[in-house]
Amino acid sequence: xxxxxCGCGDGETRIDGHVHxxxxxxxxxxxxxAHAHAPGLTPARMVQIExxxxxKNDRYARANxxxxxxxxxxxxxxxxxxxSGKTSLLVRTLTALRxxxxxxxxxxxxxxxxxxxxxxxxxxxxxxxxxxxxCHLDAHMVxxxxxxxxxxxxxxxxxxNVGNLVCPAAFDLGEAAxxxxxxxxxxxxxxxxxxxxxxxxxLVLINKVDLLPHLDFDLSRCLAYLRRVNxxxxxxxxxxxxxxxxxxxxxxxxxxxxxxxxxxxxxSLMV
Amino acid sequence: xHEMSLCEGMVQILEEQARVQNYRRVKxxxxxxxxxxxxxxxxxxxxxxxxxxxxxxEGAILHVLETPGQGWCMACSRAVVVERRxxxxxxxxxxxxxxxxxxxxxxxxxEVE
Numbered sequence: 001x002x003x004x005x006c007g008c009g010d011g012e013t014r015i016d017g018h019v020h021x022x023x024x025x026x027x028x029x030x031x032x033x034a035h036a037h038a039p040g041l042t043p044a045r046m047v048q049i050e051x052x053x054x055x056k057n058d059r060y061a062r063a064n065x066x067x068x069x070x071x072x073x074x075x076x077x078x079x080x081x082x083x084s085g086k087t088s089l090l091v092r093t094l095t096a097l098r099x100x101x102x103x104x105x106x107x108x109x110x111x112x113x114x115x116x117x118x119x120x121x122x123x124x125x126x127x128x129x130x131x132x133x134x135c136h137l138d139a140h141m142v143x144x145x146x147x148x149x150x151x152x153x154x155x156x157x158x159x160x161n162v163g164n165l166v167c168p169a170a171f172d173l174g175e176a177a178x179x180x181x182x183x184x185x186x187x188x189x190x191x192x193x194x195x196x197x198x199x200x201x202x203l204v205l206i207n208k209v210d211l212l213p214h215l216d217f218d219l220s221r222c223l224a225y226l227r228r229v230n231x232x233x234x235x236x237x238x239x240x241x242x243x244x245x246x247x248x249x250x251x252x253x254x255x256x257x258x259x260x261x262x263x264x265x266x267x268s269l270m271v
Numbered sequence: 272x273h274e275m276s277l278c279e280g281m282v283q284i285l286e287e288q289a290r291v292q293n294y295r296r297v298k299x300x301x302x303x304x305x306x307x308x309x310x311x312x313x314x315x316x317x318x319x320x321x322x323x324x325x326x327x328x329e330g331a332i333l334h335v336l337e338t339p340g341q342g343w344c345m346a347c348s349r350a351v352v353v354e355r356r357x358x359x360x361x362x363x364x365x366x367x368x369x370x371x372x373x374x375x376x377x378x379x380x381x382e383v384e
Contacts, residue, residue, distance in 0.1 A: 044298060044384040045383060046380060046381065046382055047380065047383055049292075049380065051377060052375065053277055053280045053281055053284065053376045053377060054277075054280065054376065056283060057280070170309060195355070195357045229356060
């Protein structure tokens with residue numbers, strides 16, 4: 001489906017435990033043209049190529065985005081540091097909204113499928129990607145996970161990225177929005193320490209706010225830092241444990257999904 | 272960040288281009304890296320040598336052209352130099368600076384044979 005010219009040599013990436021490889025697909029080094037070569041002459045020359053290094057990922061991301069648009073799927077890229085409570089937040093969200101609209105989850109972790117198992121126990125389809133040595137999900141892995149999940153029309157697809165505030169910022173997955181989760185146990189200066197990620201976020205959820213009375217976390221300073229790296233960013237304070245503020249996040253999900261479905265019709269309904 | 276993946280991306284580009292541009296070996300690579308691209312040049316150099324081993328770019332020399340970050344300050348309506356993403360405008364101190372350049376990371380030119 002999405003993987004036209006799949007040069008994946010990522011031997012360590014596993015999707016639901018299966019090694020992802022394409023035999024003979026990736027061009028071996030030195031497969032280039034070995035002809036047209038006068039003996040004894042090695043004509044060194046300059047070539048202008050002007051190629052963006054992330055262009056390949058961006059191509060896959062574009063393909064994902066087109067697929068999501070065509071299939072009425074709203075994909076959200078959830079990014080945070082490890083331990084921000086991303087999976088708990090997701091489990092609570094899925095439990096609250098499972099009657100509202102279809103949902104699906106792609107779980108990215110370096111190893112284990114514990115998170116996907118947690119999601120499936122709520123009754124929501126989930127695929128686990130283990131990145132092996134990799135520190136982020138890329139658009140190509142996500143494309144294959146989507147093939148496996150085939151989310152239905154009108155679904156919200158949560159892509160839980162690897163817990164890492166650095167690398168996932170640079171890799172577009174084809175998502176509709178990046179949602180960054182920052183927990184109050186982490187310190188209010190995270191947005192300044194990891195500006196790339198908070199700059200790229202469309203929505204920031206400040207999680208574990210039930211713990212605020214016990215911490216020195218300065219919420220207003222944190223908000224000021226967020227605005228500094230991302231003046232237009234939307235911020236919601238929530239507690240996935242007590243449920244505080246979660247209604248607003250659900251509302252954001254409902255309304256964003258609705259607005260993105262305007263004009264998108266399933267193919268079967270098109271005249 | 273993720274310099275290893277970036278280098279793998281570079282080698283893939285070099286291999287794809289080898290077919291298009293008819294070359295067998297890459298001897299030198301000129302890379303443009305913006306100050307706001309989030310790339311650690313030292314780590315990139317280290318990974319480049321490792322990733323190129325056993326490929327058509329084995330032993331290639333990597334030249335890195337670092338370009339400054341550029342932005343547009345919405346408060347004073349002028350183009351400014353941005354050293355780090357969250358820095359205020361050097362002219363007026365406002366944080367309403369839109370980054371306009373310096374995020375790129377691209378291969379400009381190659382010496383091949």
